[in-house]
Amino acid sequence: MYKIVKKIKISGQGITKTLALTIALLVFNSAIAFAYPYNATMDYSWGFDKGASRGKIIMYYQYGAMNWRSHVDFGVNQINNNPAAVSCYYGSSYNSADIVVSSNYWTDVTWSGSAYAPKSVKPKTVKLNSASSSAKSGSSWLCNSIATHELTHIWGLNDCDNSNSICCGYDSSRNVNTITNDVTTLLKSRYN
Numbered sequence: 001m002y003k004i005v006k007k008i009k010i011s012g013q014g015i016t017k018t019l020a021l022t023i024a025l026l027v028f029n030s031a032i033a034f035a036y037p038y039n040a041t042m043d044y045s046w047g048f049d050k051g052a053s054r055g056k057i058i059m060y061y062q063y064g065a066m067n068w069r070s071h072v073d074f075g076v077n078q079i080n081n082n083p084a085a086v087s088c089y090y091g092s093s094y095n096s097a098d099i100v101v102s103s104n105y106w107t108d109v110t111w112s113g114s115a116y117a118p119k120s121v122k123p124k125t126v127k128l129n130s131a132s133s134s135a136k137s138g139s140s141w142l143c144n145s146i147a148t149h150e151l152t153h154i155w156g157l158n159d160c161d162n163s164n165s166i167c168c169g170y171d172s173s174r175n176v177n178t179i180t181n182d183v184t185t186l187l188k189s190r191y192n
C-alpha cells in the first residue's frame with residue numbers, strides 16, 4: 001500500500017502502470033478465488049438417503065508407510081459427534097463396507113485427499129495420499145483436516161473457497177480441521 005501511494009505522488013505514468021498491474025493481479029486472483037463457490041454447498045447426487053445415513057460401515061486400508069488411521073479416527077469422531085443425523089463405525093469386512101478409506105503413495109498427482117461418493121455407488125471411497133507435499137509436511141493437524149474434509153464429501157458436501165470452512169477445497173488455505181457450523185447446518189437440513 002505504501003509503495004502505491006508513493007508512486008502516485010511521483011508520476012502520472014507510474015499511476016497507469018500501477019493500476020494496470022493491480023487490475024491484472026485482481027483478474028488473476030479472481031480466476032483462482034472463484035474456482036469454487038465461496039460457501040459450502042450440498043450435492044444431492046452424492047451421499048446417502050435421509051434415514052439411511054446413520055451407522056455406515058467404514059473400513060481403512062493402509063498401503064503406504066504413512067499410517068493415516070489416527071487421522072481417519074479423528075474424522076470419524078467429527079462425523080459422529082456432529083448434531084446432524086450422520087454416523088459411521090469401523091467394520092471388519094470389505095463386502096459390508098459403505099465407505100472404504102485407503103492410504104498410499106500416489107506420486108503422479110498433486111492432491112492429498114480425494115473422495116468419490118455418488119449415491120448409487122457402494123462402497124464410497126476416500127484416498128489419502130501420503131506422497132503429496134501437504135501430507136508429507138507431516139502435521140498431524142493438517143492430516144486430521146484432510147481426513148475430515150474427505151469424509152464430508154462422502155455425505156455430499158462440495159468443495160468451497162471459504163478458508164474457515166472444513167469444505168475449503170485447498171488444504172493449504174483451510175484454517176480448520178473440525179466440522180464447521182456451515183457444514184453442520186447443511187448436513188442437518190438434508191439428513192435430520
Ligand SMILES: [Zn+2]
Binds near residue numbers: 169
Ligand atoms: Zn475436497
